[in-house]
Amino acid sequence: MNCETARATIVDDLADTIDGDTRAALDRHLTECATCRVEAAQLRSLWNELGDLEVPSPAAPLVNGATFMPDRGTARPRFTMVAASIALLVGIGSGWFARGAVGMPGDTVVPPLASESQDGRVPYLLLLHGPPSPPAGTPPPAESAVAAAVARYTAWADTLRMRGQLVVAEKLETEGGRLLGNLPAAGPIESDIGGFFVIRARSYDEAESIASGSPHIGYGGTIELRAIENTGGI
Amino acid sequence: MSNGPDPDTRLMFEVRAGDREALARLFERNHGRVHALCARLTSWADAEDLVQETFLRVQRHAGTFHGKAGFTPWLFRIARNVCNDRGRRIRQTSALEAQWARDQATMRAAGDPESRIDRRSLIEDALAALSPEDREVVVLSRMHDLRYADIAAVLGCSVGAARVRLHRAIGRLREICSDLEGSPDELRNRTRNNR
Numbered sequence: 056m057n058c059e060t061a062r063a064t065i066v067d068d069l070a071d072t073i074d075g076d077t078r079a080a081l082d083r084h085l086t087e088c089a090t091c092r093v094e095a096a097q098l099r100s101l102w103n104e105l106g107d108l109e110v111p112s113p114a115a116p117l118v119n120g121a122t123f124m125p126d127r128g129t130a131r132p133r134f135t136m137v138a139a140s141i142a143l144l145v146g147i148g149s150g151w152f153a154r155g156a157v158g159m160p161g162d163t164v165v166p167p168l169a170s171e172s173q174d175g176r177v178p179y180l181l182l183l184h185g186p187p188s189p190p191a192g193t194p195p196p197a198e199s200a201v202a203a204a205v206a207r208y209t210a211w212a213d214t215l216r217m218r219g220q221l222v223v224a225e226k227l228e229t230e231g232g233r234l235l236g237n238l239p240a241a242g243p244i245e246s247d248i249g250g251f252f253v254i255r256a257r258s259y260d261e262a263e264s265i266a267s268g269s270p271h272i273g274y275g276g277t278i279e280l281r282a283i284e285n286t287g288g289i
Numbered sequence: 290m291s292n293g294p295d296p297d298t299r300l301m302f303e304v305r306a307g308d309r310e311a312l313a314r315l316f317e318r319n320h321g322r323v324h325a326l327c328a329r330l331t332s333w334a335d336a337e338d339l340v341q342e343t344f345l346r347v348q349r350h351a352g353t354f355h356g357k358a359g360f361t362p363w364l365f366r367i368a369r370n371v372c373n374d375r376g377r378r379i380r381q382t383s384a385l386e387a388q389w390a391r392d393q394a395t396m397r398a399a400g401d402p403e404s405r406i407d408r409r410s411l412i413e414d415a416l417a418a419l420s421p422e423d424r425e426v427v428v429l430s431r432m433h434d435l436r437y438a439d440i441a442a443v444l445g446c447s448v449g450a451a452r453v454r455l456h457r458a459i460g461r462l463r464e465i466c467s468d469l470e471g472s473p474d475e476l477r478n479r480t481r482n483n484r
Contacts, residue, residue: 105431111328213333
């Protein structure tokens with residue numbers, strides 16, 4: 056067995072079954088070839104790490120309340136709880152914030168952002184600071200690193216939405232920010248705030264627990280967590 | 290000794306015969322892993338909706354089930370088609386999200402090497418960065434323990450093609466892991482050399 060065949064056989068052994076003769080040939084090759092032994096160890100390690108990843112599962116209330124209603128020709132089958140949850144998700148994700156922000160005469164009255172929800176949760180602001188800007192001339196990151204970062208932030212926002220914890224998430228423009236008013240250094244600013252999330256939680260501890268799940272800290276950033284005060288709608 | 294069809298296959302034959310309770314039991318037994326598959330192929334937010342669409346199609350197309358390859362590959366093939374039909378397999382990210390992530394990745398690459406993310410996050414990143422075609426074969430093989438023959442049945446290809454696709458996907462996954470592990474060091478070394 057040569058090295059190329061051995062490496063393919065290692066994957067076959069992980070993903071399927073190999074017969075006794077093939078295994079014996081692989082074992083002989085690995086005894087003789089240190090490079091392929093390292094290869095085998097790395098592949099097994101990666102395989103085990105893939106197996107350790109979290110299994111995406113429905114949110115607990117959905118699992119407990121999920122029932123399948125078979126199609127009777129006209130009605131759309133659904134999870135009873137899922138339908139309500141999706142409506143909530145869509146409302147939070149695309150409509151609630153816009154309606155609350157505009158406030159034109161004749162609009163539907165919506166609760167102020169700072170109001171307590173029926174389940175006792177209040178809003179918290181997550182200001183995403185940093186990480187420090189890279190030195191001038193730093194080469195851009197690999198495409199795969201960018202794609203991975205996109206996936207991680209999106210997956211985290213997805214998870215918060217599914218749990219009904221996300222109110223809004225936005226990135227701030229990098230350029231053009233200004234300081235106005237009586238500050239000593241009014242004018243253009245160099246802020247390290249890259250974006251913000253507004254979430255709902257029952258306490259600072261719960262909000263901190265939610266925020267600590269953000270990929271932002273892992274990327275070297277800092278999160279400033281502040282409760283949004285309910286001032287009664289000033 | 291033959292053990293006969295597995296419980297899900299038996300239930301599916303009952304569904305094909307018009308038994309609605311069998312469909313409910315099939316749902317109870319399988320909706321979790323269908324959710325896991327859809328979430329990996331699309332996103333967690335979409336998965337709930339796609340699970341119900343999958344079981345709707347299971348009911349509608351029950352007459353096409355013959356049990357030759359077993360229930361799981363048939364079910365997963367439907368789930369995969371649902372994901373494809375919705376056009377959500379390639380995660381749609383807004384320009385803002387992409388720009389934001391690009392900024393973060395640039396900053397991270399140049400930042401403190403001690404702040405690198407842990408290994409599990411790195412594997413998650415690498416899996417997410419695979420192409421949808423590569424990711425699905427890795428997910429089916431590793432996350433759902435499907436053998437080559439079952440993967441072939443899900444993907445609608447030969448067993449040999451399924452094997453080649455997995456080998457290729459694992460190779461790409463390793464390359465991406467190396468990229469993610471190596472880029473901060475390489476950048477740090479370049480920065481040092483440029484001083």
